[in-house]
Amino acid sequence: MSWISALAELQQQGQACVLVTIIEERGSTPRNAGSKMVVTADRIFETIGGGHLEYKAMELAREMLATRCQDTRLERFSLGASLGQCCGGATVLLFEPMGQPQAQIAVFGAGHVGRALVPLLASLPCKVRWIDSRENEFPEQIPAGVDKVVNEDVIDEIEQMPAGSYFIVMTHNHQLDLELTAAILKRGDFAYYGLIGSQTKRVKFEHRLRERGFDEALMARMRCPMGLAEVKGKLPVEIAVSIAGEVIATYNAHFGSETKKGESRVAKLLPASRRS
Structure with a gap:
């Protein structure tokens, strides 16, 4: 080519x-x-x-x-x-x-919050894969730049994402949420993992994950409840704004950190006269 x-x-x-x-x-x-x-x-x-x-x-x-x-x-x-x-x-x-540079985001779940969240993510500099096993849950109009994925075994989609991806899990089934969580944590190379739910749900999931051998440091990287605590409200759009805000904050922090480290490494390749 x-x-x-x-x-x-x-x-x-x-x-x-x-x-x-x-x-x-x-x-x-x-x-x-x-x-x-x-x-x-x-x-x-x-x-x-x-x-x-x-x-x-x-x-x-x-x-x-x-x-x-x-x-x-x-x-x-x-x-x-x-x-x-x-x-x-x-x-x-x-x-x-x-x-x-674009964040690669996988959103699992096309329920009420998913339908409110995905259009927000689609307006950001990111690529979104919107995944659910239920075709009829998706709206008729999918936002531009969003890939709709219908798969009976949504867990298979985790391995399709590149390293450094963002994962957001908000399905209709707690057991499916748990299996998705285990698969995402097992990868360990995510930039962000958010799971919808309460602190009670987190405690239950952590207990089950410990039984499977997951360590505390890895589980601590899971955001559950996810979203910015400062954004209150229980309406789907309020929850979606909270989650989108946290994704943006994570992306900006990651971008700044990587750029700073990258500049120092690249500087070593330059002649001394051009490092100032």
Whole structure:
């Protein structure tokens, strides 16, 4: 796939990537200025010549993706001196992040609160998978950008989510809530897990989860009751606003933390004159 076709497809999928372009060449280099490569978290499209240069470019691009960096970067590479490539020239690469960072959210349950919550989440910079086993529970109009998933075994959908996802469980069945909870906690790589219910429900679930061998530190990451305590009310829309507020707060805190750490790691790759 060409780099421009890859960009179009990734944009349609809402997947972040970095466009790497050779903007300057000096001496002998593997590819000419204007050559491009698209880098995602797990794939590349096109090439800037292979070898150690391409490896370092992929490494830096994926560092930018992992830290959600949205700033363009210029990097100069000496192919012989620093990268050990036989061509021995020098090249300057432009790194351009494409696509805004998006939270990946799985909402289990199409009941009253789910129907109030999903439109709120759909208006945020996130991708939502709305999951239920009951087709007739979904409204006729699904918000733009939301994937409706009807699956008799909704637990199977947990493994479809990428690492760092947000999980929200609010089904019609307490036993199903428990099984979903166990599967999500077992993964352990979630950014947020919220379970609808009272403190009494949490105590009961924790007791059953301990019997299955889950430790306290992992269970402590479960938000139940979920939502911002400052947002009062029992109407579905009030509960939905409370949950959406907590998701936003979690996302903003996570984004800021990752960006700060990422800047310090990337800084080590830059010449000393460009770290100020």
